[in-house]
Amino acid sequence: MKISNFKTYTKDNFARVAATITWEDRNRPSEEIYVATTQEFAKDLSCNPNTFLLACTIVAFHYGEKRIFIDAEDAEICPELRDGLITSMHWMRSWYKIKRNIVQIEAKTNLKVSNTAKPERAGMFFSGGIDTFSTLRNNRLKFSLEHPASIKDGLIVHGISDTNLEEFENAVISLTPVAKDAGINLIPVYTNMYKHIKDLEYKNFEFWRFYFGGSALSAIAHAFTPRLNLVYIASSSEIENIEPWGSHPLTDPNYSSYDLQIKYDSVYLSRLEKTKLVVDWDIAFKKLRVCDILVLPPGYLNCGKCGKCIITMATLTALDTLHKTDVFPIKEFSKDLLLKANLQTVLEKAKYRSLIPLFASIGRQDLVFWTKYILARSRVKSVLKKLAKSF
Template sequence: MKISCYKHQEFEDSQLISANIDGLELWFRFPKTFEHDCGDASPLVVASLIPAMLLGEDIELSDELFISPLLFSNLTALQEIYCSWNPIFKHINIRARLQEPVARRSGKACFFSGGVDGSYSLLQHSDSIDYAVLVNGFDFNMDDATWRVMIARNEHLAKSLGITLIPVETNFKYFTSAFGIARQCNFGAVLICIGQIIGFDVLYIAAGLTYRNILPDGSHVLTDPLWTTESTAIIHTGMEADRRAKIEKISENEIALSNLWVCWKDPSANCGECDKCMRTYIALRICGIDNFEFEKKISIRQVSKISIHNNVELSIFESFLEAAIQSENLDIQLIKALKNLIFKYKSRSFLKDTLQQFFPAFIRWRHNARPELDRLVDIGLTPRYSDSIVLQGVRERFQKGKEFKEPENIGSIFSNPKSGT
């Protein structure tokens, strides 16, 4: 996997960083305030390690580029972790010149989009954080108008804490999906790559899991610190608190609670229908907070109809159940609904494992019968029966030299052209 054409362009109110990785362009756009070193390809190695391990390709940097010796020394440990989580990933070599990056003294930062994890970390470290980074092209691509609304609502809380909000625009979501990698697999690398490109001295990454439920995840207490370089320290933070405890902390700040945004449908509101809104409603109900507004009122009947999709979500619902049982105001309806959700997920998981063990041919047939788009962005950090099929499809697409069309709806607040080129 060749990394080359690392470029830096300046515009009236922004700068654009781009590079070619295995024929795909990866780009980032952010304010001109920060200096950048286009010789330091450490962030690009962070971005490309998991895709390269998936394809089993060594990473090779063009001669003018270098990477951090500290990061290089940790790449073996990172690969050991990813390969132990999912054997679909393979050990690779990184051929690069080593050189210590120059510290740019850009301050301390965390990522913040108004969600539970980010809001909690922002409040926990508000005395030491200089910047809160908000990204378009990370979870999903927002158009110009939606992106401006998102910035405005999050800037309100940041300013109240004396923290500067930094908007960043990128095509990283597109880049990740081009390799058939699930977002949950690579999202930590997205954040850390951005933090290193901007050059923060310290970067806080908000934990989504707790010490009691440490599972393979794209941002993890084992892996995040290993991405540290001589100039940017990575700190994984917030594992001491589950979702209920985080919302209790957030509720102490009126602006933070009113700003809380968990919905993937609309940055101006919480829809009250999606799974993330449902999970937030559960945590709020356990905490006894009943003045939080959703677009549509949520009931226990709706909660009972949602699904748990993976073991990470299972750990969240199990912590909800434990907290609900221990709550002073015993909520029998909620406890019953949570028990049923957990039982249904465990029953489905048992059935899937049984089918895979005794009827693998049927599983392969069922997967191949699905539409192509349903099978592409599928590979995660834990093994699935479909991994080898998805990987085969990704390799075939790259071997054929198929062109990947980048989405055109990545909104911008800057005056420069929207193209990364």
């Protein structure tokens, strides 16, 4: 895979950095991939070769490209990042027991250290879900605003989920009061670095989920190195139940460079502990956005039907707080919703298992029974799947 034609330009009143991606071992057309933001933050965007290296290396590794070749005289990558990407590919090859070759990275490395000092400034990826709200809340409880690890900016990204542009803009409007309350700048970001390979996805966004999430977010973060030197990616799991995943504490920090540290945040907190942090933050609780469904019910931030919505509503019911928010079209959590939960990962099972004593404490024996039922159902499915695979 070749990366060339680095450029910075304005399109439709958005500042954009881009590069052309040319496949060498697959018969696919060349594509310009980009990261863009509004003119307000144009000065903070850079055409950073590290961005496009991160956007392409795990893609090349997964889809059979032999190398990444950066075809530009003045484009230099960070040697720390180069080693980090190689390390992450080795982790993935070990996790998933695959025989793919490690992609050869052919690019000039930056051997000089810049003498230009920039202020220490931390940012985070800010989607409005439980994980990101709890990361921000926890950060505010731990650090003073003057601390260099205190979050100053929230990057909210369009182009890495199925949310359409209208729903994304509604989310930006909805989350603006939360950002103001927390004292952070909300920075809208637009990209196609995932869209341009979605036709290669096999099912259920498995490439994003198991390989690409952390490196894609880190690629976006590196485009903002003139502004940021630390970016948090909120953990999606806790230590006790962590599994191989596309965003993981063993891989995400490897996507750091000399200019930018990537931090996988709050891996010691359980989903239940994170939810309690959000429930106690009133303005965030009333703007909670956990859903990535393409078309949402009018006036709502969540569909109330997908897996993310179901586990969040179940948790809020267990905490006796679902009735205190209007972000879901459903006010009463029932067994019918619970039965729609499709538990596949260790983390998903752990989330529901942790709710059983809470359901019991609020007198919802019906939900205790049906939670145990879906956990048993998932165990049976796992056994049958293993048997089918062995034969």
